[in-house]
Amino acid sequence: MKTKKTKVKATRSLYDLKSAITELKQKFDAESKTDIENLQNRYLGKKGLINDLMKGLKDVPKEMRPVAGQLLNELKANLEHQLTLLGNGATEETADKIDLTIPGLKPKVGHMHPISQAMEEITHIFEKIGFTRVRYPEVDWDYYVFESLNMPPNHPARDEWETFFVDVPKHKQMGKMVLTTHTTNGQVREMERLKSKPPIRMINIGRCYRRQQDVTHTQMFHQFDGLVIDRGIHIQHLKGTLDYFAEQFYGPGTKSRIRPFHFKFTEPSFEVDFSCHICHGTGKKGRGKCKFCKSGWHEVGGAGMVHPNVLKAGGIDPDEYTGFAFGWGVERTYTLKEGLNIDDIRLIYSGDLKFLEQF
Numbered sequence: 001m002k003t004k005k006t007k008v009k010a011t012r013s014l015y016d017l018k019s020a021i022t023e024l025k026q027k028f029d030a031e032s033k034t035d036i037e038n039l040q041n042r043y044l045g046k047k048g049l050i051n052d053l054m055k056g057l058k059d060v061p062k063e064m065r066p067v068a069g070q071l072l073n074e075l076k077a078n079l080e081h082q083l084t085l086l087g088n089g090a091t092e093e094t095a096d097k098i099d100l101t102i103p104g105l106k107p108k109v110g111h112m113h114p115i116s117q118a119m120e121e122i123t124h125i126f127e128k129i130g131f132t133r134v135r136y137p138e139v140d141w142d143y144y145v146f147e148s149l150n151m152p153p154n155h156p157a158r159d160e161w162e163t164f165f166v167d168v169p170k171h172k173q174m175g176k177m178v179l180t181t182h183t184t185n186g187q188v189r190e191m192e193r194l195k196s197k198p199p200i201r202m203i204n205i206g207r208c209y210r211r212q213q214d215v216t217h218t219q220m221f222h223q224f225d226g227l228v229i230d231r232g233i234h235i236q237h238l239k240g241t242l243d244y245f246a247e248q249f250y251g252p253g254t255k256s257r258i259r260p261f262h263f264k265f266t267e268p269s270f271e272v273d274f275s276c277h278i279c280h281g282t283g284k285k286g287r288g289k290c291k292f293c294k295s296g297w298h299e300v301g302g303a304g305m306v307h308p309n310v311l312k313a314g315g316i317d318p319d320e321y322t323g324f325a326f327g328w329g330v331e332r333t334y335t336l337k338e339g340l341n342i343d344d345i346r347l348i349y350s351g352d353l354k355f356l357e358q359f
């Protein structure tokens with residue numbers, strides 16, 4: 001009988017304790033919204049409410065005490081945890097849930113150098129009409145840079161290419177070693193790679209070097225060279241390709257213009273201009289002149305029909321095949337497109353992030 005009574009009493013006590021805990025939690029929740037400062041003392045302090053409940057443990061029958069003690073410890077830990085959260089300005093809700101609507105923190109990522117971006121774009125434009133991108137050595141033999149391109153040793157035309165010579169012994173047939181001055185060095189190499197068998201449609205983009213350094217020149221720069229060789233290739237194919245590039249790179253309506261010029265590796269040779277995409281080739285802006293081009297056109301590079309001697313150097317019969325070629329600088333092509341009046345082109349390679357992050 002005694003046992004039974006105790007059991008009933010014990011169940012009631014545990015029940016009472018649980019409802020006391022629930023009540024205390026509700027009280028705590030309500031107060032935590034208004035009176036954060038004193039919560040620590042009132043609930044967890046020596047004379048706090050939790051200790052009061054702890055003291056009541058002695059009324060709980062022995063066999064139930066471990067459970068009752070555990071409940072109170074959990075309560076204590078829980079309130080301590082909530083107080084820490086409140087101290088950090090968080091609530092139980094915000095701490096336990098991930099709010100997917102909060103804008104994320106963007107990691108700082110870099111991007112490709114503007115000239116690399118331009119090279120990718122140029123490659124893509126020519127690949128669409130069947131050109132294959134190739135790369136040839138930056139450090140090359142005189143033969144590929146000059147001699148095979150119809151510029152024999154000591155020819156005055158070589159003077160234009162202010163060449164860096166590499167201090168290594170001369171090769172018997174290939175001559176001196178140089179830092180290539182133009183991507184035209186890839187033309188005879190490409191004919192050799194394809195075993196002198198047209199059709200050839202290459203776009204060679206790479207680094208070039210010249211002994212020049214001022215606000216419009218850097219010693220290292222980039223060029224791209226196009227070469228097409230097949231039966232029946234004529235100037236209209238060249239002009240069509242230039243117009244295609246102009247529209248693709250600078251936008252619809254941009255036109256190309258070719259003017260007679262002289263290169264040793266093409267005959268006839270031309271200089272290539274593109275119509276200004278700001279004034280659309282008129283040279284006028286409002287009542288005045290277009291400040292960007294002044295004449296309606298921008299000169300960008302050279303082109304022409306491949307000289308028979310160059311075809312011969314590549315093992316191709318000039319009586320059977322003809323070809324056109326063109327080439328110019330990536331930096332100039334790109335800065336024209338962006339309408340960048342960069343007063344010092346060396347900035348592009350200065351590694352200055354403030355400048356580069358604009359692109």
Ligand code: DAH
Nearest residue numbers: 182184302303304325326327
């Ligand atoms: N290599 C010339 C230069 O650096 C540009 C050039 C002109 C390339 C005519 C060509 C070409 O392929 O046909 O100025």
